[in-house]
Amino acid sequence: MSRSRSNKQKQNVTFACRSCRQRKRKCSREKPVCQRCSRLGITCVYELPPKHLIKSVKDGNGGGGVAGCAGSPPSMRWHFQTGVDLGLHVEKDPFLLEFLSSAIACGPTLARCHHTQCVDPNCGRWWFSLMLEGHTLLDDVRNNTVVPSRTGRLPFGGDPLVGPEVFSHMCSELIHEIQQVLPSLDAMQAMKIEFYEHMYVVKPALNIPRFERAIELLVVPRPDNAGVFVRRSMNHQRMELIQLAILLLILRMGFMSMVLYNEKYERDPAKKKQVASWLNAHAIPRDVLFLVKRTLELLRIYDTPTEEALCCLLYLRTAMCLEDSDIYKFLGVKNAELVEAMTYVATRMNLFSNVLQKVPGMTVQERLYRRKLWLCVCSANMHEHTFRGGYTYVRAEQILRFFDNYRVFDDYQAISQESLTSEDHIELDYHIFLLKNHQFTEVLCDIEEETVPDQELLPKKIAENDRLGNFFQDVFPDSEPSAQQENLDMVLHINCKNFRIPVMICRLRHLAQFQTKFNLLIKQMSNASLLMFYFEKDYQATESPQSLLNFERYLLESIEYVTQILVSCVDYSSGNISLLIPPNMRFILTDALCPIYNRSALTLFGVVLRFQYLQQTFARQGRMNVLPVLGEILDRLCIYLQTAERCMAAETLPPRALGIAQSFLNLIKYDDLFDSIREYSSLSEDVSSKCREIIDFCPPGYLERNSAAIKQVSQETLNQFLQVLNSASFVNSSYISVQNFKS
Numbered sequence: 171m172s173r174s175r176s177n178k179q180k181q182n183v184t185f186a187c188r189s190c191r192q193r194k195r196k197c198s199r200e201k202p203v204c205q206r207c208s209r210l211g212i213t214c215v216y217e218l219p220p221k222h223l224i225k226s227v228k229d230g231n232g233g234g235g236v237a238g239c240a241g242s243p244p245s246m247r248w249h250f251q252t253g254v255d256l257g258l259h260v261e262k263d264p265f266l267l268e269f270l271s272s273a274i275a276c277g278p279t280l281a282r283c284h285h286t287q288c289v290d291p292n293c294g295r296w297w298f299s300l301m302l303e304g305h306t307l308l309d310d311v312r313n314n315t316v317v318p319s320r321t322g323r324l325p326f327g328g329d330p331l332v333g334p335e336v337f338s339h340m341c342s343e344l345i346h347e348i349q350q351v352l353p354s355l356d357a358m359q360a361m362k363i364e365f366y367e368h369m370y371v372v373k374p375a376l377n378i379p380r381f382e383r384a385i386e387l388l389v390v391p392r393p394d395n396a397g398v399f400v401r402r403s404m405n406h407q408r409m410e411l412i413q414l415a416i417l418l419l420i421l422r423m424g425f426m427s428m429v430l431y432n433e434k435y436e437r438d439p440a441k442k443k444q445v446a447s448w449l450n451a452h453a454i455p456r457d458v459l460f461l462v463k464r465t466l467e468l469l470r471i472y473d474t475p476t477e478e479a480l481c482c483l484l485y486l487r488t489a490m491c492l493e494d495s496d497i498y499k500f501l502g503v504k505n506a507e508l509v510e511a512m513t514y515v516a517t518r519m520n521l522f523s524n525v526l527q528k529v530p531g532m533t534v535q536e537r538l539y540r541r542k543l544w545l546c547v548c549s550a551n552m553h554e555h556t557f558r559g560g561y562t563y564v565r566a567e568q569i570l571r572f573f574d575n576y577r578v579f580d581d582y583q584a585i586s587q588e589s590l591t592s593e594d595h596i597e598l599d600y601h602i603f604l605l606k607n608h609q610f611t612e613v614l615c616d617i618e619e620e621t622v623p624d625q626e627l628l629p630k631k632i633a634e635n636d637r638l639g640n641f642f643q644d645v646f647p648d649s650e651p652s653a654q655q656e657n658l659d660m661v662l663h664i665n666c667k668n669f670r671i672p673v674m675i676c677r678l679r680h681l682a683q684f685q686t687k688f689n690l691l692i693k694q695m696s697n698a699s700l701l702m703f704y705f706e707k708d709y710q711a712t713e714s715p716q717s718l719l720n721f722e723r724y725l726l727e728s729i730e731y732v733t734q735i736l737v738s739c740v741d742y743s744s745g746n747i748s749l750l751i752p753p754n755m756r757f758i759l760t761d762a763l764c765p766i767y768n769r770s771a772l773t774l775f776g777v778v779l780r781f782q783y784l785q786q787t788f789a790r791q792g793r794m795n796v797l798p799v800l801g802e803i804l805d806r807l808c809i810y811l812q813t814a815e816r817c818m819a820a821e822t823l824p825p826r827a828l829g830i831a832q833s834f835l836n837l838i839k840y841d842d843l844f845d846s847i848r849e850y851s852s853l854s855e856d857v858s859s860k861c862r863e864i865i866d867f868c869p870p871g872y873l874e875r876n877s878a879a880i881k882q883v884s885q886e887t888l889n890q891f892l893q894v895l896n897s898a899s900f901v902n903s904s905y906i907s908v909q910n911f912k913s
């Protein structure tokens with residue numbers, strides 16, 4: 171069928187044709203034949219896509235490119251859905267999206283060119299680094315493999331049911347493999363203590379007394395003292411396997427904490443060498459996580475969920491967050507799927523029912539353990555909720571039922587009147603600050619579960635930050651920790667058979683408040699930046715003065731939240747908060763802080779690109795009266811970038827955004843930041859054919875097509891923006907400026 175005929179009968183459908191969908195090409199969605207099939211002369215068949223893609227199209231996440239670049243306009247809710255996966259933020263920001271897309275397409279060419287022609291031959295390396303980072307960020311989004319929704323797939327679903335004899339044989343084989351990777355008892359003890367002292371206190375999901383009793387019976391030294399031996403019982407294989415899986419996770423995290431502390435903080439060269447030698451001799455490889463995965467699959471944890479299985483899932487997610495990012499591909503599971511699995515198991519166990527066990531002689535930890543597991547699941551969900559914006563795993567109804575008219579607080583008040591041991595005091599305090607996170611999760615769930623039509627969604631999204639801020643002030647009226655507070659160094663102990671675990675509970679309480687404040691700020695910053703992107707695109711389409719005013723408002727709000735986050739990061743890195751945190755504890759906190767560093771850095775990159783673009787545009791137009799204030803703004807933004815880069819580099823495990831930040835700063839130094847975008851707009855046919863997928867996803871000129879709002883920013887807004895930048899304490903104390911930076 172000719173194209174002229176197809177144009178006469180053009181009728182758009184809501185999904186791509188089969189050929190375009192299978193080959194992941196942009197489809198014009200015209201019936202009876204789309205433009206691509208007409209051009210290639212192939213049969214164009216429209217059929218319903220698979221169910222998981224139908225949901226994506228409905229939510230505005232399907233199709234062959236960014237919703238704002240091609241195809242039908244996305245739903246209102248699509249603009250405010252993100253996720254922990256950073257590509258989902260980049261997808262919403264037209265400036266950062268085209269910058270990274272152009273780095274992917276033109277990075278190799280610029281790397282070769284700059285290596286031979288640039289004043290600094292490292293320019294080529296920076297472009298090559300940006301190309302790799304861009305690929306990592308955008309691959310999943312381009313291939314529609316990251317959708318911020320309920321996945322419908324629970325990981326570790328397990329093999330088909332087998333008979334008792336086959337199951338027993340498989341258990342024996344797996345236990346034998348686990349036995350082979352276990353170090354000596356002394357090494358295990360050292361790694362467990364490292365975990366208990368510096369990691370458990372932040373992630374208190376384990377029932378330590380119960381776990382220690384099980385491991386003491388299960389793992390014994392060999393008669394020849396050459397390693398350890400796992401005693402097996404045919405009647406308790408399931409419980410033995412899950413305890414061994416938890417042991418592997420504890421050993422791996424304890425081992426990595428010791429390695430990173432020795433590399434980063436140990437100052438004595440002789441001791442550093444001695445510890446490194448010991449760690450090499452007792453290494454716990456990353457492969458143990460695969461043994462944990464096989465254990466969860468074999469035990470079919472969703473059929474018969476247990477407290478130990480849920481604890482194992484909680485620590486597996488934590489351990490994976492502390493490994494290199496390729497661990498998710500290695501195990502074939504995503505972060506969001508793990509959170510959904512944890513929530514599913516907790517719901518199956520009815521943990522939110524808030525039943526308090528009352529057995530004479532039972533410790534407070536045993537009585538409250540099911541509650542603590544639920545609170546740990548909610549804390550993990552809160553971390554996800556702060557980035558998601560539209561889909562929840564824990565339900566507001568479950569959280570409200572858990573509180574049950576604040577009966578939970580009455581229970582804790584009654585327990586606090588009892589004669590409590592040191593361990594009981596610690597357990598009760600854990601519950602109190604976990605409950606604060608639980609209340610925050612309730613507010614987030616309530617916001618995200620509101621089902622309102624598109625015309626009501628935008629006003630609710632605009633009011634959301636005030637609602638969150640008011641909640642935080644109510645729950646944490648005195649949220650600023652002080653290193654001078656009384657009893658800050660008061661130590662309580664968790665007593666085990668052969669050792670005691672010191673816990674500075676007052677410090678942990680302040681740290682919990684600090685983490686919740688971080689989550690609040692990142693949620694507010696995410697909301698403000700998404701509203702900025704929305705009104706930026708809306709002004710491009712409508713030229714509405716109100717959209718321009720809203721764009722300016724949320725541009726200012728975004729940088730205000732970035733400022734608060736960076737001030738908190740500096741405080742965590744070298745201020746009052748750093749005094750509360752032992753160096754060993756920073757490893758486990760990476761799980762909570764890396765996503766915050768990453769998201770705030772990406773927001774900052776987008777802001778820098780807008781002002782760099784504005785400066786170049788005004789310079790070409792000869793608008794000299796605005797250039798001085800733009801120069802000052804970019805001067806301060808460079809200080810922001812360097813502050814963020816220093817804070818990220820100080821982390822035990824550097825966040826992913828660190829590599830982009832370093833390349834970004836160095837390209838600003840040589841005024842090369844927009845080289846890739848200029849190159850992207852004039853690609854040769856040969857390069858275009860090689861980069862067809864990225865061009866289909868984000869065509870050249872996408873940034874320019876969404877630049878109307880930033881070019882209309884008023885002088886008053888620029889002055890206000892500069893005032894916000896100058897308000898940051900680290901700006902005034904910094905010795906950095908663009909002038910001496912470039913020199």
